[in-house]
Amino acid sequence: MTDTRQKILDTAERLFGEFGYSDTSLRHIISEAGVNLAAIHYHFGSKQDLLDQVIMRKAGPINENRLKFLDHFETEAAPQPAPVEKIIEAFLTPLLAIEKNPEFVKLMGRVHAEGLMPEIASRNFQPMIARFISALHRALPDLPAKELAWRAHFALGAMAHAMTLRPEVDLEAAREAPSMIVRMLIAFISGGFCAPIVMDKETEVNP
Amino acid sequence: MTDTRQKILDTAERLFGEFGYSDTSLRHIISEAGVNLAAIHYHFGSKQDLLDQVIMRKAGPINENRLKFLDHFETEAAPQPAPVEKIIEAFLTPLLAIEKNPEFVKLMGRVHAEGLMPEIASRNFQPMIARFISALHRALPDLPAKELAWRAHFALGAMAHAMTLRPEVDLEAAREAPSMIVRMLIAFISGGFCAPIVMDKETEVNP
DNA sequence: GTCTATACTGAGATAGAC
């Protein structure tokens, strides 16, 4: 029976999102899911592995959508490369379309904020990330590959931080107009990618 | 005697930076500092409060330097407002001048990555942050205050993420040329702040 | 194969003697 497994995954996703990873005990999860403590370790091995599987269950479809959007924008712009703003939009929209999955965005924000984005997830995301990097490389042919990599790193940080809605920045408005935040984030990150080049061209290494 | 207190602070700073907050037990700290477990709770109250004080001890001078740099750039540009790049540079350089305090940067990166930037620290940073926000407001008079606040939020995320050096982006080069990373980060964040405006002007609220 | 009951180790916190 996979019913127990399912209940654990659903409850864990909800509680991890609500209270964060480290502030959610396994005993809390089992009490709400109505299962036994050892069942978690039987099905998932450890608390960390449970988190991995909670994330992976939802991340697959999101990453597929990201690539679909990217393909769409690239064919739309062909034979020109897709513009930077569209590439960023393709990356952000499938995750941050908050009306569809607010629970999961909250969870991902928490996971990022707690520095838990696990190696397993990181590995599974790698092919998708590589696709976006090469799209950006075509859109910004003069930007050295290394500086592009660093800017992608900065951009991920901005995105992760944006997902953890902080009270300083008008939480109420955020709830009213999530799409506004996404648009502002797209503008900010695109501006960052299009900034003047700092690094010497010579340092470049082709992918 | 404040010797015990001092030894605890020094050891905690080193171990928190090396292993992270949650992976550093109080028992590890006391064994290296040569003090008793209860001494930590006597002097600091809790593990979280210990972290707060470790951060606050070093953050004060850094924030003073930030304001000094900002003043310098503003008088230099007067009567024009200081340019965005200089404002960002004034904010980042005092912390990220890695040659001077690599231990503390590592700690701050860890703290950010673990989502622990405590409310106490956040409160103590508030006046300094407000100074920078108003400087940015003068440099970007057309940008609505709310969008400026969000962009500052995004920028902090990029900075925090940049402090957690990840292996994906050429760790070796990072160690050789930390100032290069700072310059790239300044360019990225400045580009983000100077991006086209998204939000309606009407939503603005004056500080 | 699936699940329950229970025990083990190590964490942060606290009370009270000195």
Place this chain on the structure above:
DNA sequence: GTCTATCTCAGTATAGAC
């Protein structure tokens, strides 16, 4: 101020019932 002893709760491991 400091130390010992102890408490509660966490994640984990295992033995054995169905």
